[in-house]
Amino acid sequence: MTELRHTRDDKLALILRASATMFADKGYHEASIRDISRETGISLSGLYYYFRSKEELLFLIQDHCFTTLYENLGRLLAEENDPYQRFLLMVENHLRYFVNNMKEMKVLSHELDSLTGEFRQRVNQIKRQYTETCSSVLEALAPEDSGIDARVAIYSLFGMMNWIYNWYHPERDVAVEELAADMCQLFLRGYLSGVAERSEAVAERFSTPSPSIWRT
Amino acid sequence: MTELRHTRDDKLALILRASATMFADKGYHEASIRDISRETGISLSGLYYYFRSKEELLFLIQDHCFTTLYENLGRLLAEENDPYQRFLLMVENHLRYFVNNMKEMKVLSHELDSLTGEFRQRVNQIKRQYTETCSSVLEALAPEDSGIDARVAIYSLFGMMNWIYNWYHPERDVAVEELAADMCQLFLRGYLSGVAERSEAVAERFSTPSPSIWRT
Amino acid sequence: MTELRHTRDDKLALILRASATMFADKGYHEASIRDISRETGISLSGLYYYFRSKEELLFLIQDHCFTTLYENLGRLLAEENDPYQRFLLMVENHLRYFVNNMKEMKVLSHELDSLTGEFRQRVNQIKRQYTETCSSVLEALAPEDSGIDARVAIYSLFGMMNWIYNWYHPERDVAVEELAADMCQLFLRGYLSGVAERSEAVAERFSTPSPSIWRT
Amino acid sequence: MTELRHTRDDKLALILRASATMFADKGYHEASIRDISRETGISLSGLYYYFRSKEELLFLIQDHCFTTLYENLGRLLAEENDPYQRFLLMVENHLRYFVNNMKEMKVLSHELDSLTGEFRQRVNQIKRQYTETCSSVLEALAPEDSGIDARVAIYSLFGMMNWIYNWYHPERDVAVEELAADMCQLFLRGYLSGVAERSEAVAERFSTPSPSIWRT
DNA sequence: AATGAATGAGGGTTCATTCAT
């Protein structure tokens, strides 16, 4: 009885998985409902029992991903007070979810603009919540004056992390834990950290803006 | 006279601009040739005088962008020997071109997979050349052992830089020169650099891998 | 009930008929799917439920025609041993089917080259089988030495028969039975057969090749 | 001077040749003016100096072919009075021209319907003249009563001859002279001529119409 | 809960043809 009532949810989950894979591989607009029908074995019109439109399907995927990511972060942060550890947890949570759901995350990164109206608003809202949580974790760690613009800082971090679907291969590259540790160190201490003579040599270079010889 | 003879190239340039904007706004597959026709004022079939297929159009854009980016970098590096300055030039060149050609660069980032066959190979080749040049600039600067995986380092840098089309607004955010300076500092010295007590406190945290409490 | 379940096949048959007529009247390439849509009353896209491409549509027609023609011949020959009767049956079968399906046969004659790849191979294969069966019927009848090249003989016969779509009008010309009888006599006994003095007069003429006064 | 004035005609001849080849290979409608432009090396718009429309181009080819064929026949028949020789000349003239201009003749056979209006009328007129001349040659030879319908006879002959573009390969098959001789014998004396016992055995079979067991 | 059949809108592309130069 109980199992039977789960049938619907199970099938929906199957559909979401297949769709996310399809959307990631071919892009949202290039992937057709027919592709999903073929992949899931459910007939074209049968699919429409589970969602009302293709856009809702995209929404369901994005909503589920962001919600999970966000809730995971909340759960982890709830048990940790130390700012450094909180930062570390945030990065690792983010990267781990991305690595484990690479296809879905590519969809998240690419296809936000494909949503419209209320769908877009709802995803944007949770995305904003997530971003704010991350920002506050970062700010709790910030030096009084790092000399770095706040938006540049947070979005550079996101850029580092979100870009991985473009190059990261689990079987070839370092494990997620090291990936997280490396990125944390890069972001917090920099590429040259630990190098002795760095302090003055580099510092001096950044003290004066470089001459912009560059034309557009 | 001479100007008149440039008509054809000018129109092609106009088409490429409009197409890049279209592709960036709606995505390559969502943007229709009819959209480009409407935007440029050239008839649908008239456009095909300038390119043989939509895919070639995408190729022309990507090829032009990457080539320009790559050649600009070569020109800048040719006059500079100091590793730090070379790094700075590389980052500034990259960011400046991205900021000045945001639409095109979004297309570059998103639509590489949309090319097939020889088009793809040719763009991939120049992309590889550009990446290698950047990598060598970075390596010339590298500490003996930063403890950070080489691929993680270079792609984190690219991630930081390439992500900007997702958040950077020229009129609202810092100028390109500062953007470049900030990212250089972030990447080279880290977010916490300059903070006195950082050395030991942070270092210790990275010495032992964080406990991975996280399940998939 | 049963009839209702045949709906799909019936519609396909309707489409094939209409398409064959269209292809015959305007030629394969000149006939548009829109024409077929108009003719059948089925929407343009609705047609694609029944075939995957225009080329497949042509294939379906050609395959059906050749297969029917070939199977009919097999059925007729199975019950007849006498070489003359077998020849007669072959000719009558061929002509009757052509006359009854003139449009389709014109398509068969004209549009073999319009097929490509596997479609072409499959039609060519059955065409070859049919030709071979006809050839063997002819050879079983052949005099030891008619003095006529084998290929010239069989293809002259086919030429006579296949050409009829260019001139034959059922309502104006002789009935199929006579058409078949006439062509059989023409082919087997010749136009002058029965004429008394023919034997020597004509024979002599063919004994020496005519002087070729003709320039290219 | 004189040579210069021939330039136009020479180029037109080049265009007609190339077009006929194109039309024969791909069919009239499938061959594009662009194909002809590519083949001749003359620019797309440049071609329109030599003809007013694609249809006129087809007309020029058909008209030239039929006229040449017809005039050649007239020249040959003018010097020959013997009915048998006249028949032979007619067949050989027809076949030789077909073999030497296979591409053009395929166009003639296939694309008569592609002409409309006056173009069609003019080609049809000369075609009718040619057919009538051939018919009269045949009738001059006819037995009082061959028992064969006149239309069946003449069109069977044409069928035999016109079909050759479907199977005849100059390098593989018999020479044109033998081709002509074979077809003449076939048509006049039949496939079984010379076979002694034929007379009664076969004749009897044709005296009674074959039982038409065949349903549509 | 699921499907076969159907559709309107729109996709990229090619075509014969024109016209100013």
Next chain:
DNA sequence: CATGAATGAACCCTCATTCAT
């Protein structure tokens, strides 16, 4: 004579979606 540039019409085909069953 010849061409580069341009166009409207039409092409085949795919799409997300619906609806009776």
